[in-house]
Amino acid sequence: MKLLQINVTCNQGSTGGIAEQVGLLMKEYGWDVYLCHGARYVEPSQLKTYLIGNKCGEYLHALKSLLFDADGFGSTRATMKLVEYIKQVKPNLIQIHNLHGYYVNYKILFKYLNTTSIPIVMTLHDCWAFTGHCIHFVTVDCEKWKSGCGKCPQICSVPKSLVFDRSKRNFEQKKKYIAGNRNLHLVCVSKWIEDFLHQSMYKEHPIHLIRNGIDLSVYRPTVEKKKDKFRILGVSNPWSKDKGLYDIYELRNMLPLDEYDITLVGLKKLQKEVLPKGINGILRTNNKLELVDLYSASDVFINLTYADTYPTTNLEALACGTPVITYRTGGSPESLSEDTGIVIEQGDVKALAEAIKKMRVNPFASNTCRKRATELFDKNELFMDYVKLYELHNAECVVTIIS
Secondary structure, X not given: OXXXXXXXXXXXXXXXXXXXXXXXXXXXXXXXXXXXXXXXXXXXXXXXXXXXXXXXXXXXXXXXXXXXXXXXXXXXXXXXXXXXHHHHHOOOEEEEOOOOOOOOOHHHHHHHHOOOOOOXXXXXXXXXXXXXXXXXXHHHOOOHHHOOOOOOOOOOOXXXXXXXXXXXXXXXXXXXXXOOOOOEEEEXXXXXXXXXXXXXXXXXXXXXXXXXXXXXXXXXXOOOOOOOOEEEEEEOOOOOHHXXXXXXXXXXXXXXXXXXXXXXXXXXXXXXXXXXXXXXXXXXXXXXXXXXXXXXXXXXXXXXXXXXXXXXXXXXXXXXXXXXXXXXXXXHHHHOOOOOEEEEOOOOHHHHHHHHHHHXXXXXXXXXXXXXXXXXXXXXXXXXXXXXXXXXXXXXXXXXXXX
């Protein structure tokens, strides 16, 4: 049996890590696993890898998208070669993660896939697959994605377009080519996005909920928390206004410098250089052990995102014994309980500061956070649902072909 995965990254970031771990699990069950990936975000993988195009092609794709609102319509030659590779591998099932990211032409890809009987599973890590442009629409409370986009209020958001708004065309193309595939199953990583998907262009397709999991042998308490200061940690890649960067600047002014320490991981070099006094900046790191030590040494992890589906950083912090304070955003609160975290309303920095002060006086138990992670976020248990889905979906398609 052969599984072929498609993702913008190779063993990097949350989607890259998930693709890698799912692939390794399928190898344990005797499957040959192939990972087809973009060129810009690549780390060593234990899977059989195939590079889709090159960095130059992705930059040209990004430029086309920037001018013509055409994310997913560049990379023509690279995608034609990918199709030939798929024909060569002859996979029993294809798993798609993120299609956006300027590395693949989904129209060319699905024009081919729609002529085959190959079972397809697509995991939605954000909302891009059922909108005409944006990755997340909740920041502007838009509902055009339910019936057809156009005049996009987020045309300047990622994937940014400076000249044309082709969100209506993009919506129709996704509906025709991706949602038009008869062998497609959808996977949601949170209840939040699952609720949206049942109202989207994919509502007639089978929809499954499989939450993200993490490696609990890696993410675990490694260092003791010091008592000299209350340590606050934020992790993002990249940092921006929508990730709460400026809210953290405001937070810094509300907490005494000699009592509270704030560290941000994942900053760009320029962002680090202009940080306000009292905020420690660390550039993006691929060293998981370094990140684990930072999680473990912190007294609280803060996630101030304004748009997210089911952030794995929350899971990683809890697994390292650190409680979480998050905005009520997307699926972020779904990972917390009353004794492992606090949920506050978006943008209420005053409430955030009060929650941190409260947590300092009455700290949450580190072992309770770890216990929740071991019970709910073990990748070895959660990703078994992918094994079951692959075997079921593949069997269904075989029956369909025979009949």
